[in-house]
Amino acid sequence: MHNLLFYFFAGLTLLCGALVVVNPFSRNPITSAMFLVLTIASLAGIFVLLDAFFLAAVQILVYAGAVIVLFLFVIMLLNLKEEQRRQIRTFGLVTGLISVVAISAVFARTFMSARLHNTAPLPAVPGATRPLGALLFSQYLLPFEIVSVLLLVAMIGTILLSKRDV
Amino acid sequence: MTVPLEHVLFVSAGLFLLGLLGVIVRRNLLIIYMSLELMLNAGNLALVAFSRFNNDLNGQILVFFIITVAAAEVAVGLALIVALYRKRHTAHVEDLTAMKL
Numbered sequence: 001m002h003n004l005l006f007y008f009f010a011g012l013t014l015l016c017g018a019l020v021v022v023n024p025f026s027r028n029p030i031t032s033a034m035f036l037v038l039t040i041a042s043l044a045g046i047f048v049l050l051d052a053f054f055l056a057a058v059q060i061l062v063y064a065g066a067v068i069v070l071f072l073f074v075i076m077l078l079n080l081k082e083e084q085r086r087q088i089r090t091f092g093l094v095t096g097l098i099s100v101v102a103i104s105a106v107f108a109r110t111f112m113s114a115r116l117h118n119t120a121p122l123p124a125v126p127g128a129t130r131p132l133g134a135l136l137f138s139q140y141l142l143p144f145e146i147v148s149v150l151l152l153v154a155m156i157g158t159i160l161l162s163k164r165d166v
Numbered sequence: 167m168t169v170p171l172e173h174v175l176f177v178s179a180g181l182f183l184l185g186l187l188g189v190i191v192r193r194n195l196l197i198i199y200m201s202l203e204l205m206l207n208a209g210n211l212a213l214v215a216f217s218r219f220n221n222d223l224n225g226q227i228l229v230f231f232i233i234t235v236a237a238a239e240v241a242v243g244l245a246l247i248v249a250l251y252r253k254r255h256t257a258h259v260e261d262l263t264a265m266k267l
Contacts, residue, residue: 005170010177017181017204021188021197029196030183036200043207050174050218055210062233065247067203067240074244075196078251096190100183101249107179111172132223132230140227147234161245163253 006049012042040064047117054129174215182208195247195257199240206236 016038036119038062049051070152181204188201210229217225251257 003169006173010173013177014180019182020200020204021184021192030192032197032200037205039204040207043211046174046177047214050214051170052226053215053220054225054235055214055233058233059210061240062220062237063203063207067237069192069224070240071196071200077248078196092191093195096187098263100170100187103186104179104183111175119226120181128223128226128257131218132226135223135227136230143231145232150235151238158245161242161249 004048006046009042009045009049013039013046016042019147029075031074033068033075035073037064037142040068054132171215171219175212178208178212178215180208181205181211193259195250195259198259199243199247203236203240206232 016035019035020032023035025031032135040059044056044059044064047053047059167214175191185204186203188204188227189198210232213225213229213232217223217229247257250262254262255264
């Protein structure tokens with residue numbers, strides 16, 4: 001059952017990720033954003049199967065909740081019309097495919113040479129959220145606080161950039 | 167969970183490559199941004215998988231920070247795109263050639 005669900009979510013993730021990037025039916029950015037939601041939701045499903053329950057919840061709340069809403073807001077704010085079908089330049093396509101092939105060669109080589117001896121399923125960390133919180137507020141307290149400052153800076157920067165007379 | 171680690175990593179690599187292809191091939195700034203999110207998510211998936219298969223929670227902490235930083239990055243980036251659109255009335259990278267020699 002677990003395995004079946006994993007392969008289902010994996011296939012859904014890859015399919016929807018592909019539809020975000022190249023959608024043969026629609027050039028509308030909103031369609032891409034919707035498929036991005038699906039990708040992120042199925043990734044959250046994989047996180048649950050990997051016993052990362054807290055991260056699955058965060059993934060749904062932060063990505064599907066906040067980030068996608070931000071994307072949709074901006075798409076509707078910019079009033080982008082159905083993008084006219086421009087000729088995709090062959091140069092861009094060729095360089096893109098070359099880099100994808102090169103990086104997948106690197107990945108393949110890494111997969112070959114890596115001895116992933118740890119493939120045996122291990123027992124789940126019992127109740128992963130509590131140890132995660134304990135770790136976050138003891139060993140990683142300083143990064144946690146720094147991230148809060150980063151969020152503040154991002155907020156100020158966004159407000160400053162959105163002012164009309166910059 | 168009896169899925170081998172390789173399969174999870176394979177999904178992660180595939181998602182990363184899709185995102186890379188989108189960043190290079192697509193010409194719409196917003197879609198380039200969404201592809202960047204795909205790449206970040208692929209990294210997160212690999213980290214969660216390693217964390218699970220090594221029974222080590224540090225990987226999940228890293229993913230937590232990545233998600234936070236990605237949210238901040240999206241906010242600032244989209245504000246930049248909106249500001250750019252106000253000045254140039256386009257969200258298409260081919261029309262943004264002010265820095266071209």
